[in-house]
Amino acid sequence: xxxxxxxxxxxxxxxxxxxxxxxxxxxxxxxxxxxxxxxxxxxxx
Amino acid sequence: xxxxxxxxxxxxxxxxxxxxxxxxxxxxxxxxxxxxxxxxxxxxxxxxxxxxxxxxxxxxxxxxxxxxxxxxxxxxxxxxxxxxxxxxxxxxxxxxxxxxxxxxxxxxxxxxxxxxxxxxxxxxxxxxxxxxxxxxxxxxxxxxxxxxxxxxxxxxxxxxxxxxxxxxxxxxxxxxxxxxxxxxxxxxxxxxxxxxxxxxxxxxxxxxxxxxxxxxxxxxxxxxxxxxxxxxxxxxxxxxxxxxxxxxxxxxxxxxxxxxxxxxxxxxxxxxxxxxxxxxxxxxxxxxxxxxxxxxxxxxxxxxxxxxxxxxxxxxxxxxxxxxxxxxxxxxxxx
Numbered sequence: 001x002x003x004x005x006x007x008x009x010x011x012x013x014x015x016x017x018x019x020x021x022x023x024x025x026x027x028x029x030x031x032x033x034x035x036x037x038x039x040x041x042x043x044x045x
Numbered sequence: 046x047x048x049x050x051x052x053x054x055x056x057x058x059x060x061x062x063x064x065x066x067x068x069x070x071x072x073x074x075x076x077x078x079x080x081x082x083x084x085x086x087x088x089x090x091x092x093x094x095x096x097x098x099x100x101x102x103x104x105x106x107x108x109x110x111x112x113x114x115x116x117x118x119x120x121x122x123x124x125x126x127x128x129x130x131x132x133x134x135x136x137x138x139x140x141x142x143x144x145x146x147x148x149x150x151x152x153x154x155x156x157x158x159x160x161x162x163x164x165x166x167x168x169x170x171x172x173x174x175x176x177x178x179x180x181x182x183x184x185x186x187x188x189x190x191x192x193x194x195x196x197x198x199x200x201x202x203x204x205x206x207x208x209x210x211x212x213x214x215x216x217x218x219x220x221x222x223x224x225x226x227x228x229x230x231x232x233x234x235x236x237x238x239x240x241x242x243x244x245x246x247x248x249x250x251x252x253x254x255x256x257x258x259x260x261x262x263x264x265x266x267x268x269x270x271x272x273x274x275x276x277x278x279x280x281x282x283x284x285x286x287x288x289x290x291x292x293x294x295x296x297x298x299x300x301x302x303x304x305x306x307x308x309x310x311x312x313x314x315x316x317x318x319x320x321x322x323x324x325x326x327x328x329x330x331x332x333x334x335x336x337x338x339x340x341x342x343x344x345x346x347x348x349x350x351x352x353x354x355x356x357x358x359x360x361x362x363x364x365x366x367x368x369x370x371x372x373x374x375x376x377x378x379x380x
Contacts (some may be wrong), residue, residue: 036239036316039369039370
């Protein structure tokens with residue numbers, strides 16, 4: 001019974017920590033236009 | 046030209062290979078605490094590479110070299126460079142350890158007095174990031190801010206160094222003075238070149254600002270951030286349970302320069318995508334060759350943004366060797 005209580009507690013704490021970390025999220029807004037373009041010869045003058 | 050390379054790991058092996066590819070290189074000595082590994086690198090590349098001992102006895106590993114490249118795990122590059130400069134040898138260091146870069150830059154007066162040069166932070170970031178910052182900054186009339194973000198690690202030693210960077214203090218340059226902030230703070234979503242894309246980046250004990258500030262006199266803000274997952278941040282203060290992989294994943298850097306162009310406030314964003322060890326090795330090797338050929342701006346200690354004279358030519362040569370840079374065109378977006 002003690003083992004079961006500890007297991008449930010461990011799972012609960014893990015879930016709580018995971019939820020907090022996930023809820024923080026990444027945020028930010030992606031660039032709406034444009035993109036990456038490789039620099040080549042003329043860019044190095 | 047003769048070179049000596051300390052460290053035969055992921056970066057050191059690349060440095061040796063890139064040096065041999067350069068014209069005019071007569072000899073390269075590679076030394077490592079693990080002699081077998083140094084021997085493996087020397088055999089895989091062949092002539093003119095040979096191995097040297099790491100002990101500093103009668104035949105030090107840098108004996109006869111025009112330039113010594115420090116590609117060993119960070120932590121003691123300052124002390125090693127001090128001995129090399131005292132012995133009349135110029136130095137290129139790939140270390141991204143904050144303490145190393147501080148110690149290397151502190152050798153400025155001693156190196157100038159001896160007519161020697163110490164290039165600090167000649168790797169992926171700092172290194173390639175500084176070159177890109179300098180290249181873009183040249184298109185501005187006045188540079189107000191430089192912000193660098195990086196993600197990815199080179200070899201196992203680099204991965205360990207990154208974990209340590211989360212435990213220290215970040216050095217940001219703000220309004221003409223250094224501001225120290227807790228590593229792991231200042232989350233910012235940075236958009237790296239594809240396919241790395243967006244990644245959360247945080248302040249870390251990284252030396253980028255130390256080498257960038259002297260390169261841009263009058264700059265108002267210089268910051269650096271390092272990409273990390275939540276797991277990285279949570280486990281940063283725990284012992285490393287698993288040995289890092291031999292070579293890290295694909296890494297990326299993103300450099301944002303803000304300033305005045307033709308009387309208008311403008312922002313430019315450039316980046317690069319590569320294996321950090323491969324790109325860092327190429328930057329270090331080309332810096333060492335430029336140093337041996339006397340193509341750097343001055344003697345003394347400094348970063349590549351400050352010391353490399355012809356950045357476009359340098360970047361073009363890196364591109365020819367497979368280290369590609371990219372610019373963000375269109376609306377730069379928030380970050």
